[in-house]
Every structure is written in C-alpha cells, then in structure tokens.
Amino acid sequence: MQATAAASASTAFMPAAVSWPEVVAHRGYLVRFAQRKLHDPMLAEDVVHDVFEAVLTGRASFGGRAALRSWLTAVLKNKIVDLVRQRAGHDSLDAQWLDDDGEAVGAAAMECPQPRPDEVAEQRQQLDRMLARIEALPTGLRDVMRLRVLHDQPTEQVCAALAITEDNLFVRLHRARKQLLS
Numbered sequence: 001m002q003a004t005a006a007a008s009a010s011t012a013f014m015p016a017a018v019s020w021p022e023v024v025a026h027r028g029y030l031v032r033f034a035q036r037k038l039h040d041p042m043l044a045e046d047v048v049h050d051v052f053e054a055v056l057t058g059r060a061s062f063g064g065r066a067a068l069r070s071w072l073t074a075v076l077k078n079k080i081v082d083l084v085r086q087r088a089g090h091d092s093l094d095a096q097w098l099d100d101d102g103e104a105v106g107a108a109a110m111e112c113p114q115p116r117p118d119e120v121a122e123q124r125q126q127l128d129r130m131l132a133r134i135e136a137l138p139t140g141l142r143d144v145m146r147l148r149v150l151h152d153q154p155t156e157q158v159c160a161a162l163a164i165t166e167d168n169l170f171v172r173l174h175r176a177r178k179q180l181l182s
Contacts, residue, residue, distance in 0.1 A: 023055060026069050030076050037080050047079045054079075133180055141176035144169060 027048060034044035054075060055062075062071050115123065134145050140162075147158045148169065159169050 022068060023052070023072065026072050027052075029069065030072060033073060034076060034080065038083075043083075047076065047083060050079050051075050130180070134176075137176055137179060141172055141179065144172040145176045145180075148173060 030048045030051060031044050034047045035041055038044050038047065051072060055072075062068065066074075134142060134150070137145065143162055144158065147153045147161060148155070153161075155166055155169060159166055162169070164172070
C-alpha cells in the first residue's frame with residue numbers, strides 16, 4: 001500500500017512521457033559523474049539525491065526538449081555548481097586561522113605543491129654539478145650517459161651509435177653511475 005502511494009506521489013510532478021523508474025535508471029551514471037567532479041563519494045551521493053528531490057518536488061521539470069540523461073546531467077551540474085559556490089564562502093584561501101598553539105590551520109596551512117624559488121635554485125645547482133661530473137667521465141662512459149640517460153635514446157639506438165653490444169652498454173652505464181655516486 002505504501003509502495004503504491006509513494007510511486008503515485010513520485011510521479012505526480014513528472015510528465016506522463018517520463019516515469020520514475022526511467023529517471024532512477026540513470027542514478028549510477030549520475031553518481032559516477034558527480035564523483036568525478038567532486039572527488040568525494042558521499043558528497044556525490046548527496047548531490048544526486050538533491051537532483052532526485054528536485055525532480056520529485058517539481059523544482060526541476062523535464063520539458064522533453066532533450067534526452068532524459070542530458071537533462072538530468074544538466075540539473076546535476078547546476079547542483080554541483082551551487083554546492084561549490086556554497087562551500088567557497090566557507091573555505092576562503094585569504095583567511096588565516098590559528099589553532100591554540102598559534103599554528104596555521106585550514107587553508108592557511110596548505111602548502112603549495114610546487115618547489116619554492118630557493119629549492120628551484122638549489123636543484124639547478126645540483127643539476128649543473130651533476131652535468132659537470134658527467135662531462136668529466138671518460139669518453140666511453142660519458143657518451144653512454146649522454147645518449148641513454150640525458151637524451152633518453154632507446155638501447156638499440158645507443159648501441160648502434162656507439163658500436164657496442166647491449167651487455168656492454170649496461171656495463172658502461174653501471175660504471176658511469178658508480179663513478180658519479182662516489
């Protein structure tokens with residue numbers, strides 16, 4: 001009895017051309033779409049639930065001008081945008097929050113994934129030192145390091161260019177690396 005009442009209530013706001021089972025059949029697709037956008041499975045479920053709630057209450061009505069999945073996806077996109085806008089007001093990157101110890105927390109504690117300028121300068125100096133050490137290697141080892149490691153040429157091409165066997169190439173690479181590490 002309750003199931004028939006829920007079914008008739010759920011279809012009260014939907015046009016006769018679209019049934020509630022047709023709408024619910026797209027749930028898996030909508031959840032996957034929301035998960036790709038939000039990167040949070042629980043939040044994705046909530047947003048898809050909001051889409052279905054909007055469809056049931058009549059806040060979103062299907063006019064039949066597009067495919068049902070396209071229309072549901074458009075409603076979902078709008079719900080995601082609303083959610084992002086709503087949360088943007090709460091997590092400002094300009095705000096600085098301090099905990100009881102005076103340490104930054106929240107957005108202020110986020111670190112940039114890119115290296116700092118001083119780290120970049122240090123990495124460049126290390127690279128310059130390593131390139132200088134490669135140039136100081138004996139000719140056979142230096143050529144192998146240049147072609148195989150620095151220029152990333154395939155093994156066969158390096159062997160052909162230097163007229164050496166594959167085994168000899170690996171021996172030279174091993175010796176060159178060993179000298180660079182010492």
